[in-house]
Amino acid sequence: MLSLGSGGAKSSKPSFVSYVTPEEIKLEKDPQKKEKHPDLLPGEVVFCGANPILKYTQDDLSQRGVFGTLLCTNFRVTFISDDAPQEEMSKTFKNKLYGENDIPLMCVDHIYGVYDEKRKLITGGLVKNKYPSKMIIHCKDLRVFQFCLTFTKEEDAKRIFQGITHHCLEEKSLKCVFAFSYSRALNPDHGKSSRKFLTRLDSKSEMLRKREAIMFDSPEDWTQEMKRTKAQCRLVTENENFELSQRLPQYFVIPSALGDLFSYQGKGLPIWCWSHHSGCALFKASFPSMTQEDGDFQSHLDTMITAVARNYLYSVKTEDLSESLPTLQDIQQSYNKFKQFFLIDNATDFWLSDVKWFSSLESSGWLDIIRQCLQKAVEVVECLEKDNTNVLITEEEGTDLCCVISSLAQIMLDPYYRTLMGFQSLVQKEWVAGCHAFLDRCNHLHQKDKECHSPVFLLFLECVWQLVQQHSPAFQFSETYLTVLSDSVHVPIFSTFLFNSAHHRESVMKAESPIAQSRPLSCPTVWDWSVQFDSKAQNFFFNPLYSEKVKHERTVRRLHKPKHQRQLSLPSTAFKTPPKKGFFKDETDSLKKMLRVKRISRWMGSPDSPVVASREFYESWQQRPLDYHGLLLPSLDGPSVRIWMQRYLRWIPEVHIMGGGSVAIMTKLMELLSQVEDLKHVLQQRDPSLATQPDHPPPLQQRLPSFGSSGRLSSSFPFTYSNNRSFKPIIPTGLMQSLMVADNLANQEDEAS
Incomplete structure (x- = not known):
C-alpha cells in the first residue's frame, strides 16, 4: 500500500507496508521439499514428522527464522534446517548424541501453545483441541525453542503437535525410556557371538572403570x-x-x-x-x-x-x-x-x-x-x-x-x-x-x-x-x-541417573535383558x-x-x-x-x-x-598459608555466592561478551603460564640440577585445550560460537523513549550553541 498524503503532496517518509513476510515469499517461490531424516542412533525410531516448519530465532519480536523439518523420535525432538549447517561443522566441542537443534525427550520441561496470540501451558485437555499457531518448548537445560505451525498442512501440524506433547509430557513406563532400546540395539540378541561381544564389552568397561x-x-x-x-x-x-x-x-x-x-x-x-x-x-x-x-x-x-x-x-x-x-x-x-x-x-x-x-x-x-x-x-x-x-x-x-x-x-x-x-x-x-x-x-x-x-x-x-x-x-x-x-x-541413554536405588537398577536391567535368564542388560555409564x-x-x-x-x-x-x-x-x-x-x-x-x-x-x-x-573457624583458616591440596572452605559473604553464568546464560545472546568473559581471562592466564614455563626451561638448561624434580607435571601445552583465537569466541564458549547476527541490544520502548529524550536534549543544546 502506498499513501501519497493529504492534498496529493509527496510524503516526506516512505510509507510502504508489506503484509507478506519474506519467509512467505520464499515459501511461495520454492516448492515444498521432502522431509529430511537425521542420522539415527542405534535403536532410534521416528514416530512422526512435519514439513515445512518455521523455527524462530531468538532475536526480537520480528519473528525471523529458518524453515525445515520437525521430527519426533523415541529419543529426541529434532529440527533439520533446509539450509546446510555451517557453524555446526566447525565446532570442536560437539556432542555426538544430539546437536543444537535436538531436544532429548527427558530434557523437555514444559510445552506452551500460542492460541490467538495468547500463550497457554499445554496439558492433556488442550492436546485434544485444535493445534496452536506456535509451539514453545522449554528445556531442562534452559534452552527455548519456538516453532511456527501455520505454514504446515493441518493434518501434519496436528500429528506433530500431538506426537511431541504425548511423548514428552504424558506419564510413561520406565521400559519406554530410550536407554533400553539403545542398549539392546548395541548388544547382539543371542548365540556365541553375543557372549563374545559381552565379554569384550565387559573388558572394555573394566578398563574404563580403572581409568575414569x-x-x-x-x-x-x-x-x-x-x-x-x-x-x-x-x-x-x-x-x-x-x-x-x-x-x-x-x-x-x-x-x-x-x-x-x-x-x-x-x-x-x-x-x-x-x-x-x-x-x-x-x-x-x-x-x-x-x-x-x-x-x-x-x-x-x-x-x-x-x-x-x-x-x-x-x-x-x-x-x-x-x-x-x-x-x-x-x-x-x-x-x-x-x-x-x-x-x-x-x-x-x-x-x-x-x-x-x-x-x-x-x-x-x-x-x-x-x-x-x-x-x-x-x-x-x-x-x-x-x-x-x-x-x-x-x-x-x-x-x-x-x-x-x-x-x-x-x-x-x-x-x-x-x-x-x-x-x-x-x-x-x-x-x-x-x-x-x-x-x-x-x-x-x-x-x-x-x-x-x-x-x-x-x-x-x-x-x-x-x-x-x-x-x-x-x-x-x-x-x-x-x-x-x-x-x-x-x-536418556546412561544408567547412572536413571534409577531410584541399586535394587531398582538390578531388577529392571535383568528384566530388560535380551538374553533371557543369562545376565542383565548393560547400559553405558x-x-x-x-x-x-x-x-x-x-x-x-x-x-x-x-x-x-x-x-x-x-x-x-x-x-x-x-x-x-x-x-x-x-x-x-x-x-x-x-x-x-x-x-x-x-x-x-x-x-x-x-x-x-x-x-x-x-x-x-x-x-x-x-x-x-564457623565464622571463627573460617577466619582462622584464612590466616594460614593457602594450600590447594589441604582444607578448602568457601566464602559465604555477600556476592561470594554467585550465579552459575555458563549454565544459565549460555543460550541468551544478549549477555554474551564477544572476545571477553572467562574465555579472555583464561587465554591471558594461559599465555602467562606458558611464559613462566619457558623461563623455567631456560633456567633448567643453565642449571641441570633444576630439571631433576620428581613427579614434575607435564608441560602446560600438553594439558591445555585448544581455545583458538579468543577474538571470535564469546563468553558462552564452548557451548555457543560467534555468528553473523547483530548483538546490538534491543531496549524496551519505555527505556528507548527516555534515552531518546536525553539524546534530543543534548542535540538541541548543541544546535542552539
Missing part, C-alpha cells in the same frame, strides 16, 4: 576406599542379594560396634561416608522405622548413636538435616522461580526482566539455599577437622540432603575428590551406590506426583561450582565439566565420556590452571606430618579405654547425656551458635 571412576559396586571398591582413608569400620556384604533391604546398597560400610542388622529393617543404619586422618568419621542415616513403639524407637536411635560414638574417642555430634535445611518441596519451588529468569523467548522479554534482575533473583531464594547447604557443610567440616568428633547426619530417607552435605564435606576435606576421577568416584559412592532416587527427583517419567520432584543433585552441582569458581587451582575439572554433567542427567564427546572435546573438562601436587621425599614429608592435639578440648572421660565390655551398658545414661548435648544445630542467637563458631 570407581563404581563402588563390589566389596573390593569399598575395601580400597576404607584402606585409603584408614577407616576402622566394617564392610557389610549381607545385602548382596538385597536380603536386608531393597532400600540399601548391595555393599556398604557401618561402624564396627553395630549389632544385628536385620533388626533395623533397612531403616536407621548409620552408613559410613568418609574417615578423617585423625580417626573420626562422617556417617549418614535415615530415620529408624516408625512402625515400632515409641520406646523401641528411642532405644533404636540411642543404639545407632552409641555405635557411631565407639568409632573414635566415644564422641559424636548429630544433625537432623530435615530441621536445619529447606525441605524438598522448598527446593523445588525455589528453583522453579529461579529458572524462569533464564527461559527467555525473545530479546524484548530479556530487557524487560533485566530491569528487576537482582531483586527477582533474590526473591527466588535459590542462592540462599545454596548458601545454607555450604554453611551446613562447613559446620560438619569443623566438627571433623577442629573438634575431632564423629558426625552423624540424618534425614527421613538419608539419600537426599545427606548426600549433598556429606559430598560437600568430603570435597572440602579430601583433595582426591577434587580430581576428575575422584569427583566421579564420589558421585558414584554417595549418590548412585548411595541409592539417591534420581528417577523420581528428576521426574524422568513425567509423573504427576510433584511431592517427590526436587533438583537435589543440581543443588549439589551448584554448591560444587561455588567452590570451583572461588578456588579454581584446587580442582582438576573445569566449569564446563560441571555444566555437561548437569546436562547429562537428562540424556555417564562416566564413559567417549559416548558423547571425542578426545579433543574432553580436553575442555580439565582445568588448565589446576595446581598439581608435587610429591616430596618421604623424609621431608615425615618432618611436616601434623600432630593432632585438638582432642585436649574434649572431656577427659572420652579418652579413657573402656575397662570392660559392659562399659556402654553400665554407663548408658551418662553417655546419652554427653551425646545429646553435642548437637550441631544450636541455632542463631547465642555466641555458641554454629554460625558464629
